[in-house]
């Protein structure tokens with residue numbers, strides 16, 4: 001369980017790396033939905049997704065605690081984020097990706113000087129491999145969502161939304177593993193409990 005205080009601390013920790021992305025009003029979506037719809041433009045974030053928020057918070061903590069190497073298991077945005085922040089902090093990173101990972105994602109990880117290891121096809125195979133690599137080099141494995149520091153980092157989006165749109169009624173959040181929505185709920189519900197937070201997951205990948 002994390003608290004609002006940890007999200008606020010995360011915001012300070014990551015401020016020198018992460019962009020405050022704009023909250024854009026969409027006339028087309030507003031018309032179609034019969035409501036005032038805004039989009040939090042995290043596609044303009046460093047590395048192209050919000051994953052850099054949690055990854056920066058977690059990797060910085062690991063480095064402060066003496067880590068000189070990090071690993072992650074990811075086929076996409078989390079792996080790019082971990083590779084980026086590791087390079088920026090001057091430590092090596094290995095990202096374990098599936099055998100059939102898209103070349104553009106591998107290229108993106110390598111462009112941040114991350115080492116790429118192809119391993120298996122499922123996250124159940126990749127995760128233990130990333131942990132094993134970290135353990136063998138005295139490094140730290142960076143989880144994609146199930147970690148307090150990752151959740152607190154992702155939750156900084158919630159703090160920004162409350163400031164950018166003070167009369168927000170509801171925040172609609174995509175769910176994969178649930179790190180993003182856990183952080184946003186923490187950021188929003190402790191200070192503005194009336195704001196509704198609604199999670200959305202893909203019908204064909206409804207793990208949550």
Ligand SMILES: *Cc1c(COP(=O)(O)O)cnc(C)c1O
Pocket residue numbers: 049050051077078144145154174175176177178179180181
């Ligand atoms: C990771 C990710 C999600 C899901 O986030 P979780 O914290 O795993 O729930 C949704 N959208 C994008 C673009 C992502 O990169």
